[in-house]
Amino acid sequence: MLARVQIHLLCPSEADAQLVRDAVTQTIASKSQRVTHGEVTVMRAPGDSAWSVTGDVSFRVRADADAIYQDTQAKWTAGGLRTRILAGSTATLHVCAHADGEPPPWRNCRDVEFTFATKG
Numbered sequence: 001m002l003a004r005v006q007i008h009l010l011c012p013s014e015a016d017a018q019l020v021r022d023a024v025t026q027t028i029a030s031k032s033q034r035v036t037h038g039e040v041t042v043m044r045a046p047g048d049s050a051w052s053v054t055g056d057v058s059f060r061v062r063a064d065a066d067a068i069y070q071d072t073q074a075k076w077t078a079g080g081l082r083t084r085i086l087a088g089s090t091a092t093l094h095v096c097a098h099a100d101g102e103p104p105p106w107r108n109c110r111d112v113e114f115t116f117a118t119k120g
Contacts, residue, residue: 003065
C-alpha cells in the first residue's frame, strides 16, 4: 500500500498561490518513488476570494510521505511562505490501497490510518 498525501492550501492572491505551488512541487519532485494523482494546481477557491493550491501524491516510501506532510505544515508555520498560506489550509496523510491500483473492495482509508492537519 502507498502512503498518500493530499494538500489544500489557501492563499490570498494568485501570485501567492503560484509561489506556494512552486515550492510544494519542488519538494515533491525531490522524492523519486512517487505516484502523482494529478499536478499540483492553482485555482480560485470555490465561493471565496481566496486562491487554492491542491495536490494529491502517493509515495512508495513512507518516510517520503511523512517528509512531505511535515514540510507542508512547516511551510504554513514558519519561513517565507507562512503569511502566504491562510488559516483553513489542510494536509492529510493516509495509507491508501486503491492509489496503487489494488482491486476492490477497498477498505476505507480513514479506517486504516489517517492523519489530518489544519492551519488554525
